[in-house]
Amino acid sequence: MKTQPVLVSAALGVGLGTLLLPAAALADTTVSPATTPVGGTVVLTSTCNPNSGDAIFRVTGPDRDQNVRSTTAAAGGGLSAELFTAGFTLGTYTVTATCGDGSSSGSATFTVTPIGGVPAGGGADAGNGGVVAAGGTLVGAAAAGALVLARRRRAATRA
């Protein structure tokens, strides 16, 4: 009967697949942080096996297509590289990694944003300048008027 060998093969296939799945899931690429102000540095990490050679990270996005070679063995067992974003156009970038043995290691995205806070306020002026000027003018005019009246009165008294 042929049913038994088929069942055994299927079971072996499922078992093998289960064993291999974690390894396949490990083949991954991450970018940290996923959001950086322009000029900041992001770390590209791939789960490529360092024994297979350097990984190549391809960075594509707004007016950019560049390759970055891994420089460091990552603490978790992969490979990583730092990417300095000075001069990058604002927007979202995709990173795809290729391992030293030519296999793909997945992709990730990161976003380059404006720097820091937003200068969106100048402080409303209370408009005190005009009020003070008007007040000063009136007080000055009153003082001048009082002075003129006092002089006239003095002159009239002498006469």
Next chain:
Amino acid sequence: MAAGDRPPRAAVALITLAGVAGLGLLAAGATRTAPRPPRPAPGAVVNPATGRSTVPAPPLPRADPVRITIAAIGVRADVVPVAAGPTGELEVPPKDRPTVAGWYRPGVSPGEAGNAVVVGHVDTRETGPAVFFDLGRLRPGDRIQVTRADTRVATFAVDGVGAYPKTNFPTALVYGDGPVPRLRLVTCGGPFDERRRAYRDNVVVFATAVP
């Protein structure tokens, strides 16, 4: 002294009136202060990373926003695209157009998956309160409507409002990515530094698209 030598009563009255009015204006000028924007109310801030909305609206395709309406604080403003200036800071609309809002065009558009960012002046020295002056008054649940160039209207519910020092701007919370359409409104707030003519903080409104 003869009665005819006395100064005319009308002149005395006029001088007295001018003096009193002048002193009053000087006193008013010394004490009057400019209006300052409201700060976010206690309890207006929730976890902005998750939001309050349980069932967000599905994402829309990209389309430029043309108008923003926030009925709760009386905002009805045109929207113009902005990017970043030479120093890398986010641009805001020109000071001579304090009643318009700016959409951060390198990011997603309102209604698309991810965080769309809209910025507006809180005030200007020349014109006083501006388009986002009352942003700090918004409360969770308030609605924000953004009319897009494709004539669709993306509606967002406010999740919370926060104030952050500009030196510690929450970049990831504002510009972050994700599958849900969200909106971030940004303006200035907090203490005002008279010497630098600048506010210390940025006020950020976090909102999520709703059906």
